[in-house]
């Protein structure tokens with residue numbers, strides 16, 4: 001199998017880092033690798049804000065629900081969906097700005113995810129570890145203020161990057177039959193396959209937590225979807241200029 005496929009299949013989030021810095025040349029290479037990802041309509045609707053100031057890191061770690069690796073990672077960046085940069089040229093070319101449709105929001109958010117994941121793959125290929133930080137959306141307003149994000153730009157997630165100081169087990173994914181369908185969507189065989197997967201995940205959690213909780217996948221995600229999730233996001237995004245027309 002190709003080494004790239006092996007690399008992709010060995011991904012695991014890293015939440016404990018050594019103090020080793022990332023060389024500036026390598027950092028630039030990783031950014032370039034991220035930027036090479038495909039981008040919808042060539043919009044290039046992503047902006048990365050790199051955070052080096054320890055005080056800002058501390059604040060963001062708190063905003064994200066006290067996630068200490070935001071402070072301890074060698075690098076921490078916030079990936080932003082950015083419709084402002086392109087939108088500036090509507091005015092410059094004397095065209096009306098119509099860049100606040102739901103479709104534009106999807107385009108920019110997808111762009112951000114693709115860029116980040118290419119950067120992540122590049123980072124993991126040179127032995128670095130990563131952890132995405134969606135927790136910043138607990139407090140998108142304060143995070144945006146801290147980063148001085150203008151209208152048309154919103155913080156999608158953070159990313160911790162550094163040399164791993166832990167080697168966790170790979171977290172098993174759903175069986176292929178559950179996520180890959182032929183021609184049409186159907187749920188045939190899913191309950192049985194997911195029941196088996198539940199046992200696997202329960203065992204994974206039991207091992208990882210030293211005999212502690214052994215929650216199943218289905219129980220975990222049912223809780224997630226039974227609770228309101230960051231209900232402030234819609235209002236925040238509308239105020240940021242994403243009107244969802």
Ligand SMILES: Cc1cc2nc3c(=O)[nH]c(=O)nc-3n(C[C@H](O)[C@H](O)[C@H](O)COP(=O)(O)O)c2cc1C
Pocket residue numbers: 011012013014015064067131132133134135136157170171
């Ligand atoms: C967009 C996104 C946001 C995430 N946010 C967080 C986070 O705030 N804190 C955290 O510890 N992990 C976060 N994660 C990591 C997931 O929990 C992790 O990817 C998932 O449990 C699967 O584990 P693995 O990455 O080790 O395979 C995030 C992942 C993604 C893709």
